Amino acid sequence: MLNEEVRNQFPILDQEVNGHSLVYLDSAATSQKPQQVIDVMNSYYSGYNSNVHRGVHTLGTRATEGYEGSREKVKNFINANSTKECIFVRGTTTAINTVAHSYGREHLSEGDEIVLTKMEHHSNIIPWQQVAKLTGAKLKYLPLQEDGTISLDDVRTAVTSNTKIVAMTHVSNVLGTINPIKEVAQIAHDNDAVIVVDGAQAVPHMKVDVQDLEVDFYAFSGHKMCGPTGIGVLYGKQSLLENMEPVEFGGEMIDFVDLHDSTWKELPWKFEGGTPIIAGAVGLGAAIDFLEEIGMEAIEKHEEEVVHYAIEQMEKIDGITIYGPKERAGLVTFNLDDVHPHDTATALDSLGIAVRAGHHCAQPLMKELQATATARASFYLYNSKQDVDLLVDGLRKTKEYFGDVF
Incomplete structure (x- = not known):
């Protein structure tokens, strides 16, 4: 387990909410920021x-060195082959939209197929819906197993010679499912398709090596990995990016402009039109430094123990439903019988415990789970088993309160 010194580096956690010490369990939505990231951005x-x-x-010159120095850190952090493969964007959503509207619109035509899973975040569904409407391509969805995983046999069946793109999350933001990206990438490539991976919930929590995974595109956000909001990364293989057109036009991304x-x-600059996200990139570089000082392996092990x-402990609560597989990333999505998840979240907030409630930008998955909404507790390197104990105690109190009410 990581020690208390890690938690102490996050100043926001040292406060009371509704008369209780803050227990922050919403890192899948956005992580908190360590002091050294805040200091670097202030600098x-x-x-x-x-x-x-x-x-x-x-x-x-100093700003350019800071900005491009952070790109070098990104390259090393995900083991890209070159900084040319690391595009700074606003976040995962922008990254996926860039691939969909640049690569997708150019390479898809009527009858082609885009294969997705039913556990995708809306950001990895809607861009493909829009491109499919424009090109005549079709969307195909992989079925989910009972535990919320996918079957490689189903992948092999779904991905055919008609498949041009496989779009898949690395880690589900609802189920915590860790998808077998390397194996799926091999199946995609065997069928001359490319794979686009939503890594928003993976990069903050585990070591990601894009070359080992053999992915074609990989997207993630800075704010979920101890960095600032408004900055993210699109990784793409250089051979693919070089043949793609930009989707934003203006200053910074041009070489020569004539009247016509x-x-x-x-x-990477042809995809970074306008004044770039300089402070965000500098902050992201500081966040990478922070995570690497601790070690991604140590972070992953810590989260495994906590989740x-x-x-x-949560399974000991009568009338609780927990969604997702046994082996998962560091989050637990659940519902209490006869208690709406928004009521659960509100009750926990009264005890200083922050969890998420809603459809988590995954309405197709909610339908699959036969739930209109769920509550989610998501953990990170600054959470402890003590936080879990407070959560479980809060859930018992919530269940008792609403049991008395009804």
């Missing part, structure tokens, strides 16, 4: 705030 704004790539003055035509900069303990 940028107070010490070398400037635009990048354009000026030759000292502040501009323009040419684009080389990778296994959570499931073990």
